[in-house]
Amino acid sequence: MPDSSSLPPVRLPSEAELARDALTAPLLSRAARLARWAGPRTRVDADGALVAEQLPAAAEALGLGADDTEPAGEAWRIALAAGLVEIADGEAGTVTAGPDVALLTGGSPRDVLRVWRGVLETALAGAAAPGDGPGGAGRNTAGARFLDDVLGSLYLLTADAEDGPVPLPALAASVIVPDGAGRPTNDMLERVSEALVRLDGQFRALAPTGLVEYRPVDEALLAGDAPEEPPGPIDAADVARYGMVRLTPLGRYGLRARLLAAGRNAPAVGDLAGKGADALLDGIAGFPPAAARAETEQWLALRQPLDAARELLAASRGADPGAPLRRLRCQQALALLGEAAEPALREVLDDAELGGLARVWLAERGAADVPPPSQDLVFWLTVDTVAAQLAAEDDSGELRFLVEALAERHDDFFTGAWRVDHPATAEVLEAMGRLHPDRKVAKEARRAAFKARSQQGG
Numbered sequence: 001m002p003d004s005s006s007l008p009p010v011r012l013p014s015e016a017e018l019a020r021d022a023l024t025a026p027l028l029s030r031a032a033r034l035a036r037w038a039g040p041r042t043r044v045d046a047d048g049a050l051v052a053e054q055l056p057a058a059a060e061a062l063g064l065g066a067d068d069t070e071p072a073g074e075a076w077r078i079a080l081a082a083g084l085v086e087i088a089d090g091e092a093g094t095v096t097a098g099p100d101v102a103l104l105t106g107g108s109p110r111d112v113l114r115v116w117r118g119v120l121e122t123a124l125a126g127a128a129a130p131g132d133g134p135g136g137a138g139r140n141t142a143g144a145r146f147l148d149d150v151l152g153s154l155y156l157l158t159a160d161a162e163d164g165p166v167p168l169p170a171l172a173a174s175v176i177v178p179d180g181a182g183r184p185t186n187d188m189l190e191r192v193s194e195a196l197v198r199l200d201g202q203f204r205a206l207a208p209t210g211l212v213e214y215r216p217v218d219e220a221l222l223a224g225d226a227p228e229e230p231p232g233p234i235d236a237a238d239v240a241r242y243g244m245v246r247l248t249p250l251g252r253y254g255l256r257a258r259l260l261a262a263g264r265n266a267p268a269v270g271d272l273a274g275k276g277a278d279a280l281l282d283g284i285a286g287f288p289p290a291a292a293r294a295e296t297e298q299w300l301a302l303r304q305p306l307d308a309a310r311e312l313l314a315a316s317r318g319a320d321p322g323a324p325l326r327r328l329r330c331q332q333a334l335a336l337l338g339e340a341a342e343p344a345l346r347e348v349l350d351d352a353e354l355g356g357l358a359r360v361w362l363a364e365r366g367a368a369d370v371p372p373p374s375q376d377l378v379f380w381l382t383v384d385t386v387a388a389q390l391a392a393e394d395d396s397g398e399l400r401f402l403v404e405a406l407a408e409r410h411d412d413f414f415t416g417a418w419r420v421d422h423p424a425t426a427e428v429l430e431a432m433g434r435l436h437p438d439r440k441v442a443k444e445a446r447r448a449a450f451k452a453r454s455q456q457g458g
Helices: 015-024 026-037 052-061 069-081 100-106 109-128 141-157 168-176 186-209 236-240 249-261 277-283 289-301 305-315 323-334 339-346 355-364 375-393 397-409 413-417 425-435 439-456
Strands: 085-088 094-097 212-215 244-247
Touching: 015 026, 015 109, 015 249, 026 052, 026 069, 026 100, 026 109, 026 186, 052 069, 069 085, 069 109, 100 109, 109 141, 109 186, 109 249, 141 168, 141 186, 141 244, 141 249, 168 186, 168 244, 186 212, 244 249, 277 289, 277 305, 277 323, 289 305, 289 323, 305 323, 305 339, 323 355, 323 375, 339 355, 355 375, 375 397, 375 413, 375 425, 397 413, 397 425, 413 425, 413 439, 425 439
Parallel strands: none
Antiparallel strands: 085 094, 212 244
């Protein structure tokens, strides 16, 4: 699984919606139907599997043909390993439905999801080590680790509901080809190709759990009947033939639950709604824009606008390295509030750290009697804004555009900017010197950064 510091926040449906998805997942549905079908006359072997003579009846209980016994046998193995059926009185003893079966119709959504997670874990164990069977004690550790890594990568790539499916070769490469490796070696490509075949089988097995939506690899490719290289440009249809996979909402829930159980920090939108403004601003600091807005909207919905504005402004103060980004997130949150928040913004007009953003908020709404900012305040707010963007985006194209616009708008910016009493002044000026495409302007920025360092005694 990925490092928790890199995990994006996920947006999840309600538990009731997730439970409905779980109940309609083919694997849980079939396992539950067989658990209800089983009874004292159901015969199993020493391992608890249905004897061959019972499989046709099990298939018919699932609405399958009497000859379609393989899915029936798989559903029974899942039901047994997940505890949906129990065998009493020892070997080949009396078969009864487990207590969890009743929860699927009479329990809460959370109960249903707990049962589904048990089925998922059983299926994951079987997919990682198919030779051992679901939940087998001999689960291949290396195989389990590889599948966990793949699922972790898939979590990163399709955590957002807007994310599209991932081509299977790209997913395999994400855990095989090291970051920054450049052009993959022949050995890497061979390992990706081997992993592709392996993952195709695993995702075919996992799709019935409701974890993923999966378009399998074209059978012609697996059989070697297709040319290795398409005769022309590769289009979306060519890519799709190699398999496409994405997490479902239920899958995002399931993998997040596994991450939390492993002690990872796996955020979900809504986690911060009941916490203070300090937790909100720190928590969304690294969120993508859409997730940050969704989290903020949920937080604001629980509060009165004026109280929310005051709390946000108070939490955004500070001279620590994270303060500029907190103020940027505060400004973005305040933008979602209407005129009811205006008194809170007027209260901080004379505040050295908040007066600038307060003026911006009031001016954008056409408020009257807004005092003009001093030159020092303009420069301080400019430095604070660039420092926040550096923390949020590092050297992105948007930040480069901001740097160019600032230098163009203020001809004498670097003449006075190095004197700005802001902890990030030297860092911001150095970044402007690094990012500005004009050599002369970049040199001015670096010179100003040197003066700022000297002034700070560093």
